Amino acid sequence: MKKSLIALAVLAAAGSASAQSSVTLFGIVDATLMWGHGSVSNKHQLGNSGYNSSRLGFRGTEDLGGGMSASFWLEASVNNDNGTGAGTNTNNQASGNALAGLAGGQGLTFNRRSTVSLAGGWGELRLGRDYTPQFWNITVFDPFGTNGVGTTQVLNSIITGVTAVRSSNGVGYFLPANLGGFYGQLQYYMGENNSNVANKDDGNGYGVRLGFASGPFNVAAAFSHTDYSTGNVSQNNVGGQWDFGVAKLMGEYEWDKAGATKGRGGLIGGLIPVGPGEIRLAISRYKTDVPVGTDPRTNKWALGYVHNMSKRTALYATYAHVSNKDGAASSLNGAVTGINNSSSGLDLGIRHSF
Structure with a gap:
């Protein structure tokens, strides 16, 4: 009898613990018919x-009691057009690129995010690979969310390299959500080199982002620094x-530095709801100031429409055009264009989330 009661107590405790935890499988499958046109070659894919x-x-999240929780997040890029995964970077340096020197496609890696967190009323401590603070303003205030042919030229031409979007080996802190509209994060990431090598600091860096959101208004600023023996990098916006x-009016201004080279750019755009869908439009540019020679610059405009068939399924179309000056040769959707020439691109696609 006593053994039966003990067993029931253990099962009850296990049921209580599991009720305080949750694990979720999620994802997005987005397929895009892409056309690119350039002065040298075109591409359809x-x-x-x-x-x-x-x-x-x-x-997954576990409730630890007393307002505390622990969680994990593992998220992998998927190339659903050919079944491969996407490359990652292990040390915030060129040597850490998973595809460097490898033939064929990349296997599945949790390159988008791989973190474990501890959170409470004091905020969140997050460890692992994640977006850098200096990237958030670029994507949040881009009407195209830095996806597809409409992606802001600030990101397409940016000079800041590996940590422009994500960093590995990071230690991050996020402010709690109950600060009257103020939000922010700090992140320190490591290149993990030995102390007795010339490039021991390569890949070490930090970023900070502070913002305020209230009602219809949202504004934020971000600053960062990454060490490299070939020239330190800063990314700010x-x-x-x-x-x-x-309608939603959106804008962003960027100023960057990589060694002796400087980059400046910006975007202005908007989102206009139309029935079950949304019109997206943006004008962006990025200019590189090099120590010697001309200063390449690219201007871009993009127009698109998203039709929401349900909360999880959407059809979309985007057209974009870039013009290059002073030695730039940016092109769209895999096309190749000559120096100081233009390029255009078209996306038609379907997105399903689960």
């Missing part, structure tokens, strides 16, 4: 991630959004 980045992920109801 089936790609992915024209509206949202295709991904497969697992996340401010961005904002105002929701007028009939």
Whole structure:
């Protein structure tokens, strides 16, 4: 009898513990028919991630009591047009690129995010691979969310290298959500080199982002620094959004440095709801100031429409055009264009989330 009672007590405790935890499988499959036109060559292909980045992920949270929780997040890029995964970077340096020197496609890696966290009323401590603070303003205040042919030229031409979007080996802190609209994060990431090598500091860096959101208004600024023996990198930006109801106005300004080279750019755009869908439009540019020679610059405009068939399924179309000056040769959707020439691109696709 006593053994039966003990067994029931153990089962009850296990049931209580499991009720306080959750694990979720999630993902996005986004297929894109892509056309690119350039002065040298054109390209037609089936790609992915024209509206949202295709991904497969697992996340879970455990309630630790007293307002504390522990969680994990593992998220991998998926190239659903050919079944491969996407490359990652292990040390915030060129030597850490998973595809460097390898033939064929990349296997599945949790390159988008791989973190474990501890959170409470004091905020969140997050460890692992994640977005850098200096990237958030670029994507949040881009009407195209830095996906597809409409992606802001600030990101397409950016000079800051490996840590422009994500960092590995990071230790991050996020402010709690109850600060009257203020939000922010700090992140320190490591290149993990030995102390007795000339490039011992390569890949070490930090970023900080602070913002304020209240009602229709949202504004944020971000600053960062990454060490490299070939020339340190800084990536800095401010961005904002105002929701007028009939439309959202968005903007971002960027100033960067990589060694002796400087980069400056910006975007202005908007989102206009139309029935079950949304019109997206943006004008962006990026200019590189090099120590010797001309200063390449690229201007871009993009126009798109998203039709939501349900909360999980959407059809979309985006057209974009870039013009290059002073030695730039940026092109769209895999096309090749000559120096100081233009390029155009078209995306037609379907996105399904789960």
